[in-house]
Structures are given as structure tokens and as C-alpha cells.
Amino acid sequence: MLREMAPAWTWRRIAGGSGLWVDTGTDAVAFVEQAKRAGVKLAAGPSFSPHDGHRTML
Numbered sequence: 001m002l003r004e005m006a007p008a009w010t011w012r013r014i015a016g017g018s019g020l021w022v023d024t025g026t027d028a029v030a031f032v033e034q035a036k037r038a039g040v041k042l043a044a045g046p047s048f049s050p051h052d053g054h055r056t057m058l
Helices: 028-037
Strands: none
């Protein structure tokens, strides 16, 4: 579904666990805000970075 809806996004297949890092190639923080207004909960990469990095990651 991700490939269909967002073909420019990239990610690596995970070996296990419940998380998936997706590189949007754009400002993921702004995307998360848009998603929140649509009732979709996502977490942007800076939430998991001690130096406000991973700004394109979900």
C-alpha cells in the first residue's frame, strides 16, 4: 500500500519488531501535523532523536 500511495518513500524490510522507519524525502514533521488533522497518528523522526535529526523519517 505504501508503494502505491507514496512511491517516492523508501524503507528497509524489517527483520522483526513493531516499528518501521520510512524516509519520506520531505519534511516528515509537517506531514505528521497534516496527518493529525486527518485523524491519523504518526511519529516523526525527531521524536526519537537526541539532536532533532531524522527530519525526513516517520
